[in-house]
Amino acid sequence: MTALVLSGVWLGIVSTALVACAVLERSARLVPRPDRPELLPLRAFWGGALEAPPARRLTARGLAGFARIIRSQSVVSDHRPGLQLLGRLGACVSLAVGLAIVPFVGTWGGGPADAPLLLLDLPNGLAAIGFLLLMTSFCRIAVGLSERNAWSRLGSARQASRSLAAIGLLTLVLAPLAIGSGSLRLHEIVLGQQLSIAPVAWLLETLGGEFFEILRAWPLPAWNLFTQPLTAILFVPALAGLTRRPRVFDAASGSMGASGFGLDDDPADLYWGRLEVRLAKVLAASLFVSLFLGAGAIPFVRASAVVDLFEPFVGPMLPALLGVMVQIGVFVFKLMLVLVLASLLRRATATLRDDQWIEIVNFRLFPLAWANLLLMSAMSLYSSSGGV
Amino acid sequence: MHSDAAPMLSTGLMAPDGLMTPDELMAPDGLMTSDGLMLFIGLAVAAASLVPMLAAGLRRGLPTGRCAPQPLEPVCFGTSQKVRPSPRHAILQHRGLIGTFFMALVALWLFPAVASFRALGGAVIPAALAFVLPTLLVTIHARRRSTRN
Numbered sequence: 001m002t003a004l005v006l007s008g009v010w011l012g013i014v015s016t017a018l019v020a021c022a023v024l025e026r027s028a029r030l031v032p033r034p035d036r037p038e039l040l041p042l043r044a045f046w047g048g049a050l051e052a053p054p055a056r057r058l059t060a061r062g063l064a065g066f067a068r069i070i071r072s073q074s075v076v077s078d079h080r081p082g083l084q085l086l087g088r089l090g091a092c093v094s095l096a097v098g099l100a101i102v103p104f105v106g107t108w109g110g111g112p113a114d115a116p117l118l119l120l121d122l123p124n125g126l127a128a129i130g131f132l133l134l135m136t137s138f139c140r141i142a143v144g145l146s147e148r149n150a151w152s153r154l155g156s157a158r159q160a161s162r163s164l165a166a167i168g169l170l171t172l173v174l175a176p177l178a179i180g181s182g183s184l185r186l187h188e189i190v191l192g193q194q195l196s197i198a199p200v201a202w203l204l205e206t207l208g209g210e211f212f213e214i215l216r217a218w219p220l221p222a223w224n225l226f227t228q229p230l231t232a233i234l235f236v237p238a239l240a241g242l243t244r245r246p247r248v249f250d251a252a253s254g255s256m257g258a259s260g261f262g263l264d265d266d267p268a269d270l271y272w273g274r275l276e277v278r279l280a281k282v283l284a285a286s287l288f289v290s291l292f293l294g295a296g297a298i299p300f301v302r303a304s305a306v307v308d309l310f311e312p313f314v315g316p317m318l319p320a321l322l323g324v325m326v327q328i329g330v331f332v333f334k335l336m337l338v339l340v341l342a343s344l345l346r347r348a349t350a351t352l353r354d355d356q357w358i359e360i361v362n363f364r365l366f367p368l369a370w371a372n373l374l375l376m377s378a379m380s381l382y383s384s385s386g387g388v
Numbered sequence: 389m390h391s392d393a394a395p396m397l398s399t400g401l402m403a404p405d406g407l408m409t410p411d412e413l414m415a416p417d418g419l420m421t422s423d424g425l426m427l428f429i430g431l432a433v434a435a436a437s438l439v440p441m442l443a444a445g446l447r448r449g450l451p452t453g454r455c456a457p458q459p460l461e462p463v464c465f466g467t468s469q470k471v472r473p474s475p476r477h478a479i480l481q482h483r484g485l486i487g488t489f490f491m492a493l494v495a496l497w498l499f500p501a502v503a504s505f506r507a508l509g510g511a512v513i514p515a516a517l518a519f520v521l522p523t524l525l526v527t528i529h530a531r532r533r534s535t536r537n
Contacts, residue, residue: 003424011431069443070450073457096432100425119424149462157481164488178505263463268440275436355480358488370524377517 006105006119013332014099014282020336021278023058024343068267076264078148087142088272094135095279101125101132102286103187104331106296109316110303110323116187117324125186126174129287130167133242136280137163140245144261151248154259158246158354165361166241172369173234176376177291180228186290189224193294194302197222221299225292230372232292236345237365239287241357243280247273250351285338293334296327303327 100119107114122128137159144156181189196219220226246260249270262273289295297303303323310319352360447455504512 003427006424007427007431010428011435014432015435066439066443069440070446073447073455074460075457076460076462078462092433092436093429096429097425099432100428119428147462154477154481157485161481161484161488164485168488175501182509184505264460268443271439353480355484358484362488374517381514 002117003119006117009328010099010104010119013104013328013335014279016332017282017285017335017339018275018278019058020339021281022274024339026058026061028343028347065267065271069271072266073268074264074266076147079264080146080148083142083146087139087146088276090139090142091136091276092272092279094132094139095276095283098129098132098136098283099279099286101128101186102283102290103190103295104286104290104328105324106190106303106327108324109320110305110307110327114304118187121187122185124184126178126184126189129186130170130174133170134163134167137167137242140261140276144246147261147264149263151259151263152261155246155248155261158259161354161358162241162244162246165358166238169234169361169365169369170238170242172366172373173231173238175373176228176231177224179373179376179380180224190290190295190297193221193223194297195222196220196300197227219300221294221297223292223294223297228292228372228376230368231376232288234365234369234372235288235292236342237361239284241361243277243284245273245277245280246354247277281339281342282335285335285342288338289331289334293338296329296331296334298326298330 097120101122103116103118103121105117107116109115141156141159141163144152144159146152177189178184181192183189225232246257247262248257248260249262250257262269265273303326306326307316307319307323310322501512501516504516508515
């Protein structure tokens with residue numbers, strides 16, 4: 001019963017995030033640029049007049065897309081539908097398994113020793129995430145190879161290059177997390193972020209004055225975003241390289257690419273392609289929230305303290321349920337915040353060619369990730385030897 | 389978790405004290421494992437295929453001529469020079485693919501690293517550094533020499 005409720009709740013959160021992704025993509029395309037009117041997409045001029053019906057409402061656009069799926073069913077002669085179906089199904093299932101691993105609730109009761117509420121609790125969860133994302137990339141390559149034109153094959157080569165570079169970078173980025181928390185289990189990584197830290201406390205203690213007193217009284221939550229900022233920064237391009245798919249039609253920017261998948265896609269294919277891209281985006285955002293923002297934890301407030309406060313009055317059941325609901329609400333808030341920030345970042349940065357992106361990964365991000373790994377290893381050795 | 393006697397590995401050897409057996413390495417620690425996963429995947433697949441299945445059901449209700457699949461020829465861009473990729477494109481693609489293949493060999497280290505980390509804990513870090521640092525130094529030195537030549 002608990003598994004069914006958790007599955008339903010998590011599916012609801014993922015569906016909300018998928019809708020948010022669609023809205024953000026649309027708003028990013030139609031963002032007003034009064035200073036550069038020539039950059040506005042042509043579709044921005046649609047709507048507002050009697051002869052051109054408005055297409056800005058999400059429900060109207062959804063219904064129109066559904067009508068297109070009903071009407072058209074095309075069979076392209078050079079497609080291999082079996083390989084395409086296998087690729088799509090494999091990509092969606094591996095992303096769904098990845099989502100099932102993400103710890104989004106915390107524990108029943110709020111304490112670190114209480115039972116974890118997880119759909120799938122793997123002892124090697126971090127390694128499983130890398131494996132599942134690699135599996136998704138293989139399935140995407142299969143989708144590209146199922147279309148026999150040269151443009152899709154080039155898209156497969158692009159996907160292979162990006163995936164290989166990104167999986168190497170992701171490995172180097174996840175290793176400091178495992179070293180810092182001492183575990184590959186995602187639930188333990190989240191539990192390790194529930195307390196607070198006082199950054200450079202040793203320095204503040206040596207300095208006197210009222211200003212430093214205030215700084216000492218304001219600790220930071222022990223989120224990995226604060227304890228390992230370089231890891232958090234490197235995690236973003238690694239996940240972007242693994243989750244982005246070389247489609248001919250880019251839904252986020254509204255542009256057409258020279259090579260990629262989906263050249264002959266009909267509306268049903270477009271639905272599956274967009275669903276998979278958005279699922280990957282939601283997985284990446286929820287992983288960032290869990291690994292670097294403490295999942296559903298509220299800064300400086302322990303869920304177990306809230307449960308203990310209300311337990312003498314209403315019993316253990318209701319406060320524990322309330323704590324879980326609050327943690328879910330906080331997780332959803334953080335997830336939406338990350339999706340909005342990712343959309344702003346996507347809009348603010350240029351779209352790189354694949355060879356440019358791979359060059360940046362190989363010659364800039366890889367050395368940074370190695371340096372970060374060595375730094376974290378040295379700090380871990382120093383603290384384990386009793387240096388701190 | 390660990391018994392007093394050394395556990396037997398699947399290879400027939402006795403595991404040293406303090407090490408986890410392969411069964412313990414692979415066994416999940418959490419409360420819900422396959423039930424939660426299967427339920428979530430089942431619900432997710434059902435929710436995702438709801439729209440195409442509903443569309444297929446409605447299409448069957450249309451008149452026969454309108455719901456028949458339309459055979460299409462694949463899109464062709466012709467022989468215009470403007471749509472042909474440059475020769476540099478293929479070179480960059482090939483270079484990127486080969487380069488990232490070697491870079492991804494790093495990812496293969498993940499699997500032995502996971503097993504070592506689970507079995508030995510933090511003690512695996514100095515051992516890993518002892519392997520990685522000399523390799524890195526030799527690689528950098530070799531790269532410099534080849535550039536100079």
